[in-house]
Amino acid sequence: MNIDSIQRGIVLDHIKAGRSMELYRYLGLDALECSVAIIKNVKSEAMGRKDIIKIDDNISIDLDVLGYIDPGITVNIIENGRITEKKHLSLPETLTNIVRCKNPRCITSAETGLDQLFVLSDRENAVYRCRYCDTPLKTKDA
Amino acid sequence: MRHLINITDLTCAEIDSLLDLADRMMKAPAAYRETMRGRILATLFFEPSTRTRLSFESAMLSLGGGTLGFASADSSSATKGESLTDTIRTVSAYTDVIAMRHPKEGAPLAASFKSTVPIINAGDGGHNHPTQTLTDLLTIRQEKGRLHGMTVGVCGDLKFGRTVHSLISAMSRYPDVKFVMISPQELRVPEYVLAEMRKKNIPYTETERMEDVMPSLDVLYMTRVQRERFFNEADYVRLKDTYILTEDKLQAARQDMIVMHPLPRVNEISTRVDDDPRAVYFKQVRCGRFVRMALITALVHAAEAGADTLFAQEERNEY
Ligand SMILES: [Zn+2]
Numbered sequence: 285m286n287i288d289s290i291q292r293g294i295v296l297d298h299i300k301a302g303r304s305m306e307l308y309r310y311l312g313l314d315a316l317e318c319s320v321a322i323i324k325n326v327k328s329e330a331m332g333r334k335d336i337i338k339i340d341d342n343i344s345i346d347l348d349v350l351g352y353i354d355p356g357i358t359v360n361i362i363e364n365g366r367i368t369e370k371k372h373l374s375l376p377e378t379l380t381n382i383v384r385c386k387n388p389r390c391i392t393s394a395e396t397g398l399d400q401l402f403v404l405s406d407r408e409n410a411v412y413r414c415r416y417c418d419t420p421l422k423t424k425d426a
Numbered sequence: 427m428r429h430l431i432n433i434t435d436l437t438c439a440e441i442d443s444l445l446d447l448a449d450r451m452m453k454a455p456a457a458y459r460e461t462m463r464g465r466i467l468a469t470l471f472f473e474p475s476t477r478t479r480l481s482f483e484s485a486m487l488s489l490g491g492g493t494l495g496f497a498s499a500d501s502s503s504a505t506k507g508e509s510l511t512d513t514i515r516t517v518s519a520y521t522d523v524i525a526m527r528h529p530k531e532g533a534p535l536a537a538s539f540k541s542t543v544p545i546i547n548a549g550d551g552g553h554n555h556p557t558q559t560l561t562d563l564l565t566i567r568q569e570k571g572r573l574h575g576m577t578v579g580v581c582g583d584l585k586f587g588r589t590v591h592s593l594i595s596a597m598s599r600y601p602d603v604k605f606v607m608i609s610p611q612e613l614r615v616p617e618y619v620l621a622e623m624r625k626k627n628i629p630y631t632e633t634e635r636m637e638d639v640m641p642s643l644d645v646l647y648m649t650r651v652q653r654e655r656f657f658n659e660a661d662y663v664r665l666k667d668t669y670i671l672t673e674d675k676l677q678a679a680r681q682d683m684i685v686m687h688p689l690p691r692v693n694e695i696s697t698r699v700d701d702d703p704r705a706v707y708f709k710q711v712r713c714g715r716f717v718r719m720a721l722i723t724a725l726v727h728a729a730e731a732g733a734d735t736l737f738a739q740e741e742r743n744e745y
Contacts, residue, residue, distance in 0.1 A: 391550075398536050415532070416533075417553060
């Protein structure tokens with residue numbers, strides 16, 4: 285795999301420096317057969333430094349997961365060596381089975397088989413609340 | 427399918443229609459004796475609450491319907507390890523509407539995802555209790571004649587008292603409502619509730635002393651200050667009497683103020699206040715029965731008509 289150019293695949297650009305490994309795990313990229321390049325601490329005019337992930341296959345990526353982790357990321361879809369689509373992310377309205385509720389009094393702690401649902405309650409401050417018990421998500425942890 | 431999980435599930439128009447129906451039912455109960463004939467209400471109380479369960483059963487029986495269910499988790503199949511959603515799937519095959527109370531927050535919402543009949547949240551842990559809020563709204567409207575243009579004092583444990591948070595969020599939707607929060611420092615209304623109020627420009631003030639604000643109130647909503655909420659015994663002893671409503675303190679209140687309490691009461695309202703015409707907490711219990719009658723009727727009729735709005739069928743159903 286040539287790190288500079290891929291023929292067909294996905295480039296995740298403008299990742300906050302140092303967060304690429306976290307994304308790698310969230311998106312389950314370790315399970316892929318294709319080549320994946322993680323490029324850390326790339327110089328960026330806008331961000332100072334950034335990370336980039338290049339995936340040498342056009343896999344389907346959960347944009348909600350991505351938007352939740354870092355809405356600043358740009359997703360470039362590559363076909364025939366050229367960018368055919370640029371997706372800008374935003375915080376998704378709902379998170380389904382991305383994070384778990386930590387409230388021990390929440391029904392999701394007792395009943396198996398329920399979807400873990402979080403709803404964006406304050407976009408400005410990126411606050412999500414559990415759909416079941418209204419407990420806010422404290423940090424972006426899985 | 428419409429359910430009632432959180433008071434904010436209802437639009438203001440739906441709340442008004444529910445309270446109107448409850449008023450009519452209260453005035454002429456005999457006219458509604460057959461309204462739910464042939465329908466069955468399940469009361470699934472995974473956590474005991476005799477008061478609330480009886481209120482639902484009384485409501486359904488008053489409408490000519492039947493009831494079945496259990497009064498505690500010991501007598502349900504939950505003790506055999508059955509999941510909540512399996513219990514709900516089963517019970518919704520037997521009944522037309524389900525009132526459930528559960529110790530876990532969000533359990534009624536989870537139930538509503540799988541139920542084929544309307545779910546009414548009859549309390550999920552300390553989280554939501556929307557029929558208590560409907561009861562409170564009906565009481566205020568009956569006693570004061572309106573829900574807007576009101577100064578509402580809430581007193582006691584405002585930190586953990588969710589009936590208060592729910593009342594605030596319901597009353598905040600009416601114009602010109604002010605709140606006065608009366609509580610010890612330790613039991614103040616949580617910041618996220620206050621932030622929400624500021625965002626909506628709902629005026630409020632906070633105080634530690636009931637006496638100072640008494641003359642300004644249209645409604646005084648009392649709640650219990652529980653000993654176990656205090657960090658130390660000294661604070662509890664220091665503060666507990668501050669939040670007991672006595673005849674003396676009531677002297678300063680307006681003649682048309684009303685005193686409410688979700689009950690059960692322990693000692694936060696002196697029994698000598700009970701005979702004061704401003705004390706309406708026993709009237710509240712009666713309102714609870716009729717507002718539940720209205721709610722059951724509206725939810726069952728909406729479900730039977732496949733309607734997403736309560737009272738969309740109002741003209742046809744002649745209530
Ligand atoms: Zn939760």
